[in-house]
Structure formats: structure tokens, C-alpha cells
Amino acid sequence: MGERMEQQVKSRKRVADHGEVFTAEREVKAMCDLVKPETERIDSRFLEPACGDGNFLSEILARKMAVVRKKYRRSVVDYEMNSLLAVSSLYGVDILADNVEACRQRLFDLWDKEYRSVCKKECNDNMRRAIRFILGRNIVCGNALTLMCVDENAQDTSEPIVFSEWAFVMGGQIQRKDYYFSELLNSPTENDQISLDSPSEEGVFLQQYICDYRRLGE
Numbered sequence: 001m002g003e004r005m006e007q008q009v010k011s012r013k014r015v016a017d018h019g020e021v022f023t024a025e026r027e028v029k030a031m032c033d034l035v036k037p038e039t040e041r042i043d044s045r046f047l048e049p050a051c052g053d054g055n056f057l058s059e060i061l062a063r064k065m066a067v068v069r070k071k072y073r074r075s076v077v078d079y080e081m082n083s084l085l086a087v088s089s090l091y092g093v094d095i096l097a098d099n100v101e102a103c104r105q106r107l108f109d110l111w112d113k114e115y116r117s118v119c120k121k122e123c124n125d126n127m128r129r130a131i132r133f134i135l136g137r138n139i140v141c142g143n144a145l146t147l148m149c150v151d152e153n154a155q156d157t158s159e160p161i162v163f164s165e166w167a168f169v170m171g172g173q174i175q176r177k178d179y180y181f182s183e184l185l186n187s188p189t190e191n192d193q194i195s196l197d198s199p200s201e202e203g204v205f206l207q208q209y210i211c212d213y214r215r216l217g218e
């Protein structure tokens with residue numbers, strides 16, 4: 001993260017049209033520290049509802065990946081499965097397509113750099129494809145106010161935002177369950193807080209898929 005040039009405003013027009021002002025790294029870190037144990041739990045779910053290029057999500061992923069490296073660096077399979085869980089627990093929505101693409105790429109690059117550094121010659125492209133597939137589903141181009149997907153002009157489409165819940169079942173099999181974002185928001189927890197942590201008990205799910213984790217996205 002330290003290698004990145006920080007730019008908080010891209011253009012006046014983007015600020016005026018979409019309130020696009022990026023949070024400085026120092027504030028991101030300080031805010032993440034407020035929930036530090038959750039940011040270091042590999043599968044704790046986070047949603048950044050106006051994610052930009054992922055300032056919060058990337059800080060959280062970096063923290064999770066440090067834990068994955070520490071715990072699982074001795075086994076490629078354990079490392080792959082847990083780093084996949086870390087990525088799959090992060091969700092974002094942004095109304096601007098270029099931000100969504102930048103966010104997916106940033107999270108992918110962060111994950112891939114770690115993957116190469118830990119698994120070296122045992123890295124494989126199936127795993128990379130699986131991570132890209134998950135990011136393609138979890139980081140959504142949509143309107144976080146109307147909960148609808150948007151087109152390239154940031155206009156609502158008729159397609160509701162759908163989020164996937166990912167979980168390992170039976171060893172290396174990964175299960176994906178899809179939910180309407182609106183359903184998840186209509187299911188308050190005890191504290192009346194939005195929770196993406198256990199949607200399977202709360203929302204009505206749309207579809208379910210199970211496959212080997214290295215075949216995701218085929």
C-alpha cells in the first residue's frame with residue numbers, strides 16, 4: 001500500500017457528480033484498527049458500499065493475507081483455500097465502472113503478489129482464474145442507494161444487485177449461494193445492524209452452485 005501514490009480527487013466533475021473523494025491511507029488504517037480483530041479474521045465479511053478503487057477493501061485484504069501467510073504458508077492447498085476465503089469475504093459496490101474495474105484489479109494484484117511470494121513455482125492459473133471470478137461477482141457495478149446494477153453511464157438497469165455467499169463444503173469443494181442485496185438489507189440482526197456474516201439464515205437465496213475451488217469460473 002505504501003508504494004501507491006495517493007490521489008484523493010480525480011476531477012472536479014467526478015466530485016460534483018458522484019461525491020468521489022478518496023479516503024487517505026492514514027484514515028483508512030485508523031478506521032480499520034477500530035475493528036482490528038475482524039480485519040484479521042480470514043473469513044469475516046466486509047462490504048464497502050461506495051468502494052471507489054477499494055481503499056478499505058485492499059487494506060483489509062492485506063491484513064487477512066498476512067494472517068493466511070503466517071498460518072498456512074507451509075501447505076499450498078491450505079494456503080490457496082484460505083486466501084480464496086479471504087478474497088471471497090470482501091464485497092464492494094460502486095456506481096462508476098472504471099472504479100469497479102480498478103478495485104477488482106487492485107485486489108487481484110495484492111492477492112497475486114502474495115500468492116507468488118508464498119507458493120512460488122506451485123502457483124497455477126486455475127487459481128488465478130478462480131480469484132478473478134470471485135472478484136467479478138463480489139465487486140459490483142451498481143447503485144448502493146437503489147440496490148440496482150447500473151450501466152456504463154451510471155444509470156440504473158432493471159437488474160437487482162446480487163451478492164454471492166462462498167463457503168467450503170466437503171474439502172476442496174466451494175459452494176456459492178446467490179442473494180438479492182435488497183433481501184440481505186431487509187434482514188436486520190439482533191442489533192439492527194446490516195450483517196453479511198450469515199445470510200444463509202436470513203435472506204432467501206436464489207441459486208446454489210458447488211464445484212472444485214480450482215474450477216471456479218470455468
Ligand SMILES: C[S@@+](CC[C@H](N)C(=O)[O-])C[C@H]1O[C@@H](n2cnc3c(N)ncnc32)[C@H](O)[C@@H]1O
Nearest residue numbers: 018020021022023050051052055094095143144
Ligand atoms: C467518497 S468516495 C469514497 C471511495 C472509497 N470508499 C474511499 O473511501 O476511498 C465515494 C464513491 O462512491 C461512489 N458512488 C457515488 N454514488 C454512489 C451510489 N449511489 N452507489 C454506489 N456508489 C456510489 C463514487 O463513484 C465514489 O467512488
